[in-house]
Amino acid sequence: MRIKSWTLTDVANDVWLDSFAVGNDSLRLQTPHDWSIHKRTLRGGPRDGVDLIEVHNGALSYTILPTRGMGLWRGEYRGNLLGWQSPVQGPVHPKIVALSERNGLGWLRGFDEWLCRCGLSSNGPPGVDNGSPLTLHGRIANLPAHQVDVRVNLDPPYELSVVGRVAETELFGPHLHLTATVTTVPGSGRLVIHDEVENRSSAPAEMQMLYHCNVGPPFLEAGSRMMAPIREMAPLTKRAAEGMDTFESYVGPTAGFTEQVYAYDLAADTAEKTLVLLSNSTGDRGLALRFNRKELPWFVVWKNTAAVEDGYVTGLEPATNLPNFKTFERQQGRVVVLPPGGRWQCQWSIEALDTREGVSQVLQEIATLQAHSRRVIHRTPQAKFSPS
Secondary structure, eight states: OOEEEEEEEEGGGTEEOSOEEEEHHHHTOOOSSOOEEEEEEOOSGGGTTOEEEEEEOSSEEEEEEGGGTTEEEEEEETTEEESOOOSSOSOOOGGGOOTTHHHHTGGGGGOOOSEEEEEESOOSSOEEETTEEEOTTBSGGGSOOSEEEEEEESSTTOOEEEEEEEEEEOTTSOEEEEEEEEEEOTTOSEEEEEEEEEEOSSSOEEEEEEEEEEEOTTTSSTTOEEEOOEEEEEESSHHHHTTGGGTTBOOOOOTTOOOEEEEEEEOOOTTOEEEEEEEOTTSSOEEEEEEETTTOOEEEEEEEEOOGGGOEEEEEEEESSOSSOHHHHHHTTOSEEEOTTOEEEEEEEEEEEOSHHHHHHHHHHHHHHHTTSOOEEOSSOOTTTOOO
């Protein structure tokens, strides 16, 4: 395998490229799809100083934010937007996001990504855990990468990868290091995320990770459906319980809508692989997430079908834990503990579909998994899933 690599940022060696561009033509590769990778730094307003890496594989495009924990800001697949319209005009530079603001809810002032990570040492709501104040969804989404590389496989299938390393560390605190790799193949509608978290402390360290994949129109609309092979499912709150009759479907933009959150324990194959699908009302567009229960044992659905101006969106969220306060999740045994030098890793994918045949094929995969597992659907919050 022949790999061509470029370093865009390396703080340890004082390397930083203000701009970068590589593509099919510049490398003279005979790929069937024209692709490119560009890096630039945004200027003006809340985004001033945010590094952005744009990946175009010939069919799918997406933007990576090294300044914001290697999150994905926006995407597009054959003219279909991947992401949502947040009231926040981002991407927002972390320097103006005060996480402790509003009693620990400051994270929301920078929240407009298609995909952001919640972690590393904690996620869930704010509060005080064993004397330590925790803010909403942790710190990783507002930490900049200290090293960023672009890699291109010069042999078929010509994988295009962006690798970023982000440190969540402090004196007398956690020493967690994330290596995040986002890979796609020219012409594909799929991207693969491979993350590794290492504990570089001399003591054991707790870790939590939730992937907040946020979707709006055209995949989300009145009549859209979120389908999954369910072993057990429950609303996390009384408010979510109000929507149990229609938990698999969505309404259109609704002014004054209050969010609803649902917890899923999914069925999987013998290798613990599972998947979920959000499809539009006519079944000819969809977004499929594939992951492994050994790495991401829980799945969460966040419904926020508010008015478009207020953020019409749903969150599809594979996770190591449920989005409750860390103290409760620890009591339920859902907090990962890494030994000194220990590592946690996962690999999962997002695939955009724009044909009825593609959506139907994924639905059949879900039906096959469901056929081997009995669905247990709770209509009220359950003590093992939430403290409500």
